[in-house]
Amino acid sequence: MARIEPTHGSDGTAGTGEGTRRPHGRRRAVRYAVPVAVAGVAAASIGIGTALASSGDPDLPKISAQDLIAKMAKSDAQQLSGTVKVTTDLGLPSLPSGLSLGDAPGGGKAGHGSAGKDAGADTSPQAKLTELASGTHTLRVAADGPDKQRLSIVERAAEYSLIRNGDQVWAYDSKSNTVHHSTAPKDAHGGNEAPQELRGASPQELAKKTLAAVDDSTSVTVDGTAKVAGRDAYQLVIKPKAAETTVGAVRIAVDAQNGVPLKFTLSPKGGGKAVVDAAFTKVGFGKPAADTFDFKPPKGAKVTEDKADGKGGKDAKGGKGAEGGHGRDGAPDLSGMNVLGKSWTSIAELKAPGGVGSGSGAKGSKDAGPAGALLDSLGSKVSGSFGSGHVFSTRLVNALVTDDGKVYVGAVTKDALIKAASK
Amino acid sequence: MSQAELTTAAAGRAAPSPLWALSLFRSEVGTVFRRWRTIALLGVLAAVPVLVGIAVKMETDDGGAAGHGGGGPAFISQVTNNGLFLVFTSLAATLPFFLPMAVGVVAGDSVAGEASSGTLRYLLVAPAGRTRLLLAKFSATLAFCCAATLTVAASALAVGAILFPLGDVTLISGVTVSFGEGLLRALAVAGAVALSLVGIAALGLFVSTLTNSGIAAMATTVGLLITAQIVDQFPQLHAVQPYLFPHYWLSFADLLRAPVYWDQLLDNVGLQALYAAVFGSAAWARFTSKDVTA
Numbered sequence A: 001m002a003r004i005e006p007t008h009g010s011d012g013t014a015g016t017g018e019g020t021r022r023p024h025g026r027r028r029a030v031r032y033a034v035p036v037a038v039a040g041v042a043a044a045s046i047g048i049g050t051a052l053a054s055s056g057d058p059d060l061p062k063i064s065a066q067d068l069i070a071k072m073a074k075s076d077a078q079q080l081s082g083t084v085k086v087t088t089d090l091g092l093p094s095l096p097s098g099l100s101l102g103d104a105p106g107g108g109k110a111g112h113g114s115a116g117k118d119a120g121a122d123t124s125p126q127a128k129l130t131e132l133a134s135g136t137h138t139l140r141v142a143a144d145g146p147d148k149q150r151l152s153i154v155e156r157a158a159e160y161s162l163i164r165n166g167d168q169v170w171a172y173d174s175k176s177n178t179v180h181h182s183t184a185p186k187d188a189h190g191g192n193e194a195p196q197e198l199r200g201a202s203p204q205e206l207a208k209k210t211l212a213a214v215d216d217s218t219s220v221t222v223d224g225t226a227k228v229a230g231r232d233a234y235q236l237v238i239k240p241k242a243a244e245t246t247v248g249a250v251r252i253a254v255d256a257q258n259g260v261p262l263k264f265t266l267s268p269k270g271g272g273k274a275v276v277d278a279a280f281t282k283v284g285f286g287k288p289a290a291d292t293f294d295f296k297p298p299k300g301a302k303v304t305e306d307k308a309d310g311k312g313g314k315d316a317k318g319g320k321g322a323e324g325g326h327g328r329d330g331a332p333d334l335s336g337m338n339v340l341g342k343s344w345t346s347i348a349e350l351k352a353p354g355g356v357g358s359g360s361g362a363k364g365s366k367d368a369g370p371a372g373a374l375l376d377s378l379g380s381k382v383s384g385s386f387g388s389g390h391v392f393s394t395r396l397v398n399a400l401v402t403d404d405g406k407v408y409v410g411a412v413t414k415d416a417l418i419k420a421a422s423k
Numbered sequence B: 001m002s003q004a005e006l007t008t009a010a011a012g013r014a015a016p017s018p019l020w021a022l023s024l025f026r027s028e029v030g031t032v033f034r035r036w037r038t039i040a041l042l043g044v045l046a047a048v049p050v051l052v053g054i055a056v057k058m059e060t061d062d063g064g065a066a067g068h069g070g071g072g073p074a075f076i077s078q079v080t081n082n083g084l085f086l087v088f089t090s091l092a093a094t095l096p097f098f099l100p101m102a103v104g105v106v107a108g109d110s111v112a113g114e115a116s117s118g119t120l121r122y123l124l125v126a127p128a129g130r131t132r133l134l135l136a137k138f139s140a141t142l143a144f145c146c147a148a149t150l151t152v153a154a155s156a157l158a159v160g161a162i163l164f165p166l167g168d169v170t171l172i173s174g175v176t177v178s179f180g181e182g183l184l185r186a187l188a189v190a191g192a193v194a195l196s197l198v199g200i201a202a203l204g205l206f207v208s209t210l211t212n213s214g215i216a217a218m219a220t221t222v223g224l225l226i227t228a229q230i231v232d233q234f235p236q237l238h239a240v241q242p243y244l245f246p247h248y249w250l251s252f253a254d255l256l257r258a259p260v261y262w263d264q265l266l267d268n269v270g271l272q273a274l275y276a277a278v279f280g281s282a283a284w285a286r287f288t289s290k291d292v293t294a
Helices: A024-054 A065-073 A108-118 A125-133 A203-212 A308-326 A357-367 A370-378 A414-422 B003-014 B018-034 B036-060 B085-094 B098-117 B120-125 B130-163 B179-196 B198-210 B214-231 B249-256 B262-289
Strands: A079-088 A135-144 A148-155 A158-165 A168-173 A178-183 A218-228 A231-240 A247-255 A261-268 A276-284 A302-305 A337-340 A347-351 A380-384 A387-393 A398-402 A406-410
Touching: A024 B262, A065 A203, A065 A218, A065 A231, A065 A247, A079 A125, A125 A135, A125 A148, A125 A168, A203 A247, A203 A261, A203 A276, A218 A247, A218 A261, A231 A261, A347 A414, A380 A414, A387 A414, A398 A414, A406 A414, B018 B036, B018 B130, B036 B085, B036 B098, B036 B130, B085 B098, B085 B130, B085 B179, B085 B249, B098 B120, B098 B130, B098 B198, B098 B214, B120 B130, B130 B179, B130 B198, B130 B262, B179 B198, B179 B249, B179 B262, B198 B214, B198 B262, B249 B262
Parallel strands: A178 A302
Antiparallel strands: A079 A135, A079 A276, A135 A148, A148 A158, A158 A168, A168 A178, A218 A231, A231 A247, A247 A261, A261 A276, A337 A347, A347 A406, A380 A387, A387 A398, A398 A406
16 A cells, blocks of 8 residues: 655645655654744743843832822823722632622621611622632723723623712622612712712722821832833832731832822731732723713613612721721721721721621631531631630731620731730 | 556546545535534524523613623623624634534544545545545535634524624723624634634544544543633633643634734634644644554
8 A cells, every 4th residue: 555645845835846755754854843932932022022021110200209199199091991800819729609798897797787788689789709719800991080980890701890980880690690889979979070889999089098097107208110001100109017907018009100009018017929019901081971971871781779768887888898808998998897906007996786797707616516626627716815816817807705795906017916806 | 566556546646636626525515515414513503692682682682781790701791792702702612612522523534534444545546645545535624614613603693693683893991883894804703713623623633543433533522621621710820821722722713803813813723724734734643654444
């Protein structure tokens, strides 16, 4: 049987026209070099691309920290659209929702108070933004002045959109095809501020919250420059001086031109990956198309109206999506809660919410039932002059649940929590 | 090598009439689409939307909404409002497995199948050159990718139009567009899905040149598909995931946002092009240098 071998040059590539046979092995090796080279070029260009993106800090005139903060304060960029990537890593154990410790500190209780009734498919903004408390999410934001905003959480084959136009706030969840409608309180916060849930995780809002906490217990410096979303930016570094806090440093990249915060990174004192990292991957300061902010409930979508009395509770949780970002900050609005200490080392003291998350676990621990065992496995047992309790640690926030039902939460070390509880 | 062969080979190289190349492609397409197996595959693909449509219709006959609470395949909650969404639901349901499996079967069989049935050497006797034959095989596989996707989409559109109302389309960003634009977007989605299959087509072609057994090539290709899908599920392996060919498959849904979110769509196109380049050239390297004994 005749063996059919490749005809030299018949495909016009390897042919030298000599018509003689070349050694098989060599020719084969040369041909296999092509796919290897293609893969190599691809890998190299990906590598170079990443290297180019991360290097090349822009050359900008020096600026003092005060001037940079002033620049941020008087930044008047009202129109903006872009894509934000938010990565939150509190180091929480992943628990089934409802048991999540992530929202226990700030909003667990209140979340159930105002929005708990339709737990199945909850379209209300506050419930949705809780999801931002862990993992990586892509948001698309657009804003035109103080009362037209749009924020969409880009999900796999679905999207969750929040649209504010004037005093109308709409939320649309494409996954369940449901709409949530509420009316924004005009001037509720003094001035024309947007409802907080619209901005929870944007670098601007996080930066604002952080700057509000800057006082003499904080060192603020400018640390070089960076390129964020293709724009030149200064890096503002804020470091709390207090030894008790678990916050290592906050870095904010501020647009060199218009003072808009483009990137927000919060790293824990323990080192490692940032706890919160919110950055624009794309940003533009042009006026977004007007119809971006038009919203009519789609045909066939289920619409739920928000009751006006839910307002107080809602605002308290507004920044919850970024709870880790400002540890002590979202909490103080909660009613029935004491704040011990101030600034970076403040600790929230509250009664354990019965029936929710850690609270019910705390009671169960006395009976050493399954819940108690769970609690023991998650938290470490501590005791002091306050009695005994469990400490739950994340990479940023620590919580102490005492056996008599009190909860101490703060972005502080365990020792500071025990000290606060012992007082 | 006889004188006649040399002359014809030389002639083939000197004047490759474009029409002639087309006829090679046409004969390959004919080979693919005349097979009962191919027709059966397309039939299965066409049946999926029928199944989904009837299931949704039965579930929602009492007035409820399908997939309430966000369960089930993507877009399923919208199907009762607009039959056009059955196209998106069906594509989302078939893209993870049915579609790539069909492509894997056709691509895996393309060279190895000919080799195992003993017809490959007769193909090579034709003065076309192996490169051109391989290109014709690859193009025929790509034609099958398009045909398979369009089969699902067309069947879904027909079933959707029969069972559910059609009308203005609500995009997943909550924006409502006209039915005409919805149809255009559906066409774009079908295009994006067909493009998503280029990677596995190239992979299948390469595997097909490695063996003389059609079954082995098909099984390997489908096995690689499943492996890639599994690896894509583990969060611990996130470092390699952006380089797996199924990773951006669901990005076709980004065409239904307003404005369209291009990042992942473009990533997908780039990734599929990379797979086509790497495995296409690997298939070429293998096929043009191997001994064909059968």
